[in-house]
Amino acid sequence: MVLDIANLGCRGDLKKMSDRRLSALFGLWLAFCFSSQVRAADLWTVNNVRGSVLALIDGSWREVDEGDLIAPDTALRTLQAGGVELRRGADVFSLGPDTAIRPSTPSGTTELDQYAGILTVTTRSGAHYRVTTPAFIVTQSRADLIIRVNGKQAILIIKAGTVSVALAGQNRLLAPGQTLQATAGQVPTITSSSTAAQPPGGADGSGSNANAGDDQDASTAAKSDNGKGNGEAPGNGGANGNKGNGNNGK
Numbered sequence: 509m510v511l512d513i514a515n516l517g518c519r520g521d522l523k524k525m526s527d528r529r530l531s532a533l534f535g536l537w538l539a540f541c542f543s544s545q546v547r548a549a550d551l552w553t554v555n556n557v558r559g560s561v562l563a564l565i566d567g568s569w570r571e572v573d574e575g576d577l578i579a580p581d582t583a584l585r586t587l588q589a590g591g592v593e594l595r596r597g598a599d600v601f602s603l604g605p606d607t608a609i610r611p612s613t614p615s616g617t618t619e620l621d622q623y624a625g626i627l628t629v630t631t632r633s634g635a636h637y638r639v640t641t642p643a644f645i646v647t648q649s650r651a652d653l654i655i656r657v658n659g660k661q662a663i664l665i666i667k668a669g670t671v672s673v674a675l676a677g678q679n680r681l682l683a684p685g686q687t688l689q690a691t692a693g694q695v696p697t698i699t700s701s702s703t704a705a706q707p708p709g710g711a712d713g714s715g716s717n718a719n720a721g722d723d724q725d726a727s728t729a730a731k732s733d734n735g736k737g738n739g740e741a742p743g744n745g746g747a748n749g750n751k752g753n754g755n756n757g758k
Contacts, residue, residue: 550618552578552594552601552611559590559605583610586625598632617647622662627655631669643690645674664688 554561554576562569563576564583578584578594585608586592594601594611603609607625611618617636620627630652631637639646639655643662646655651669655662664673665687673680673688675696682688685701 549596550580552596554578555593555595556602557592560587561585561590561592561603562587578611580612581610583608585609596633597635599635599637600628600630602628602630604628622655622657624657627657629653629655643675643692644688644696647672647674660692662690664690 554572554574557572557574561572562585563572563578564570564585569585572578572584572592584592584594584603586603586605588605590603590605590607592603594603601609601611601620604626607627608623609620609625609627610623611620617638619638619640621640623642627639629637629639629648631648631650634649636647636649639648641655641657641662642660643657644664646653646664648669648671651671652667653669653671654665654667656665664671664682666682666684668684670684671682673682675688675690680688680698682698687699687701688696689699690696
């Protein structure tokens with residue numbers, strides 16, 4: 509659910525929106541106001557939108573705009589040249605190109621499923637987050653990390669803070685400078701900073717030259733689902749740039 513409250517806040521510009529968008533946003537606004545299940549603290553603010561970023565609403569992929577509010581259980585995806593930051597207080601989750609996620613908010617811990625692509629996480633609030641990938645589950649608070657998912661393979665790079673990783677029925681603690689590479693059903697490998705795999709484009713994952721092959725792998729994995737995704741994953745192959753009413757990837 510995307511709650512564009514800024515466009516509903518008595519600014520006198522409602523007439524500028526199409527009847528279809530106004531109707532949809534008004535319905536979402538009412539749901540936000542009267543539903544006890546959606547709290548302001550659970551919403552994510554959309555920032556730094558680059559390229560095409562889509563949210564799955566009522567079975568259709570719709571484009572996300574700067575300043576939109578994303579409610580829990582809303583699937584998000586970026587296309588090939590897309591990118592976006594989801595902010596909540598002091599915590600930032602940055603999606604790279606060809607990335608698919610779905611955040612949720614169970615009691616006490618915010619969960620996020622990552623199906624494909626590159627996710628950069630920076631948390632400072634002390635809130636607990638759990639990121640589930642096809643290969644492992646990461647639980648962290650006040651940490652900086654990068655997660656790359658390519659099919660059943662996932663790579664975790666710890667930049668700051670200590671994180672707990674649930675892997676093959678065991679919990680492991682990883683420290684800054686360590687990198688975990690795992691494939692579902694196989695023995696994982698953990699390396700130190702001297703041999704750790706670097707995120708695409710360098711330490712912050714924002715460059716364009718370093719590890720171009722890995723970046724291409726992530727893009728290939730995100731596209732290879734032909735719009736179906738992994739299990740319940742929001743597929744990245746089905747939109748093909750249809751931003752307005754989109755396609756739910758089925």
